[in-house]
Amino acid sequence: DARVTQTPRHKVTEMGQEVTMRCQPILGHNTVFWYRQTMMQGLELLAYFRNRAPLDDSGMPKDRFSAEMPDATLATLKIQPSEPRDSAVYFCASGKNYNEQFFGPGTRLTVL
Amino acid sequence: AQKITQTQPGMFVQEKEAVTLDCTYDTSDPSYGLFWYKQPSSGEMIFLIYQGSYDQQNATEGRYSLNFQKARKSANLVISASQLGDSAMYFCAMREEQGRDDKIIFGKGTRLHILP
Numbered sequence: 194d195a196r197v198t199q200t201p202r203h204k205v206t207e208m209g210q211e212v213t214m215r216c217q218p219i220l221g222h223n224t225v226f227w228y229r230q231t232m233m234q235g236l237e238l239l240a241y242f243r244n245r246a247p248l249d250d251s252g253m254p255k256d257r258f259s260a261e262m263p264d265a266t267l268a269t270l271k272i273q274p275s276e277p278r279d280s281a282v283y284f285c286a287s288g289k290n291y292n293e294q295f296f297g298p299g300t301r302l303t304v305l
Numbered sequence: 306a307q308k309i310t311q312t313q314p315g316m317f318v319q320e321k322e323a324v325t326l327d328c329t330y331d332t333s334d335p336s337y338g339l340f341w342y343k344q345p346s347s348g349e350m351i352f353l354i355y356q357g358s359y360d361q362q363n364a365t366e367g368r369y370s371l372n373f374q375k376a377r378k379s380a381n382l383v384i385s386a387s388q389l390g391d392s393a394m395y396f397c398a399m400r401e402e403q404g405r406d407d408k409i410i411f412g413k414g415t416r417l418h419i420l421p
Contacts, residue, residue, distance in 0.1 A: 226409075236396065236411040249408060284350060292338055292357065294409055296350035 195219045197297035199285050205303045211273040214300045216285030217266055225268045226294065227253075227260055228284040236284075242268065275304045308332065309397050309412035317418045324384040326415050328397030331378065336402040339380040340409065341371065345393040353395075356380060392419045 198217045206212055218225050226241040240250035240260040250260060257276070262268045272279055280303050288294040310329045318324045330339065341353040356364040356371045364371045372381040384391055397412045 235413045238408060238410070241408065282348060286350070292355045293352065294340070295352060296342075298349050301348075 197285055197287050197295055199283075199297035199300050201300060202298060203301045203303075205305065206275055207305050208276055209274040210304075211271065212275045212279075212302060212304075214270045214283050214285075214302070216268040216270075216287075216297055218268065218285070218287030219289075219295060220266070222287035222289045222295075224288045224294075225262060226284075226286040226288075227268070227270050228286065228296075229281045230284060230299070231281045239270070239283075272302075275302075277304045280304050307412075308410045309399055311395075311397055311412040311415050313415045314413075315416045315418070317420055318387055319420050320387060320389060322387055324387050324391070324417060324419075325372070326382040326384075326395050326397075326417065328380045328382065328412060329378055330380060330397075330399045332399065332401050334401040338400040338402065339371065339373070340398040340400070341369070341380075341382045342396045342398065342411075343391075343393045344396065344414070345390075350396075354382070387419050389419050389421060392417060 200215045224243045227239040229237045229239055239253045242262050245262040259271045282299045282301050284296050284299045286294045286296040308331050312327050337358045339356045343351045343353050354364050354366045354369045354371050356373045363373050368385045370383045394414045394416050396414045398409045400409045
């Protein structure tokens with residue numbers, strides 16, 4: 194049963210520290226998405242890739258966030274430096290066809 | 306303007322009754338897709354059903370069906386014979402296909418409570 198995996202599942206860090214979240218998309222999927230979910234804003238698209246190329250990262254604060262896909266099996270989302278307002282659940286999702294998008298379990302980030 | 310509107314922040318429904326969760330959308334793109342996701346308290350996002358704008362039939366998946374009314378720009382989710390395990394947050398989402406974009410925009414969600 195193929196699934197999107199994300200690590201870590203939970204992360205608590207102090208303000209100013211670097212945070213790296215990792216995602217392994219489902220094998221064969223060519224699109225990868227990063228979302229952030231908060232109570233106030235709901236689900237926000239941060240960035241997405243098709244065939245490892247970044248297509249849109251307009252939802253991402255550029256000064257501190259960066260998203261990359263070093264290879265087809267790994268996507269990363271980095272925050273440096275982290276701030277308390279970055280506390281949220283970060284989801285990765287992948288898809289192969291236009292009518293599907295499968296989510297990972299999420300990384301719950303708490304920045305103190 | 307919001308692309309996806311879910312007007313019901315919360316709903317309470319008796320077990321075994323049918324449930325309709327409302328979703329309206331806004332797009333000028335003639336080609337688009339509509340999704341529904343379920344998010345239980347465990348936090349995962351579970352894909353439920355998809356409807357393409359050119360699909361002739363309403364999508365169905367088991368107890369889930371999508372009541373697609375294109376002229377009214379609505380894509381309501383219908384859950385038949387509700388179960389306690391259906392209690393969760395439900396999100397409607399849309400993908401606009403102009404420019405071969407893969408972005409999916411989500412609504413704010415509806416929290417469904419199934420009562421025993």
